[in-house]
Amino acid sequence: MVALVIDCVGLYCPEPLFRTRQEMDDVAPGEIVEVLADDPAAEEDLTRFAKRAGHEVVKVIHEEDTVRIRIRKGGRDG
Numbered sequence: 001m002v003a004l005v006i007d008c009v010g011l012y013c014p015e016p017l018f019r020t021r022q023e024m025d026d027v028a029p030g031e032i033v034e035v036l037a038d039d040p041a042a043e044e045d046l047t048r049f050a051k052r053a054g055h056e057v058v059k060v061i062h063e064e065d066t067v068r069i070r071i072r073k074g075g076r077d078g
Contacts, residue, residue, distance in 0.1 A: 001009070002070065003031035013041045016068060017049055020071070029075040032058060038066045046071065 007017035011030050016037045027033055035046055043060060046069050050057050054074035061068040 001032065002034045003027050004005045004033045006039040008035055008039070009041065010038065012039045013045060014038075015044045017045045019048060020046055021049065021053075022067050024053070024073055026069070027073050029073050031073050033073065034070045035071065036066055037069070043069060045065050 004023060004027055006019055008019055015017060016035060018037050020033070030035070035042070037043075037046075037070055047057050047060075049055075050071045056072040056074060057069060058072050059068075059070040061070075
């Protein structure tokens with residue numbers, strides 16, 4: 001279940017990365033954030049960010065002109 005959807009359609013590097021990093025703070029460890037983006041660099045940028053930050057990319061869904069990237073927040077929940 002997705003806890004938060006971040007709509008980054010129309011935003012280009014580095015804005016999807018900045019928004020995702022900021023909004024990951026608003027969810028608890030284990031929750032999933034879905035980022036919707038049309039920036040060609042978004043998938044690579046967000047996958048790299050997730051790995052460095054200790055999160056997990058659980059699904060990447062390619063649609064016509066967009067990609068949905070689901071990231072499970074890492075860390076401890078208490």
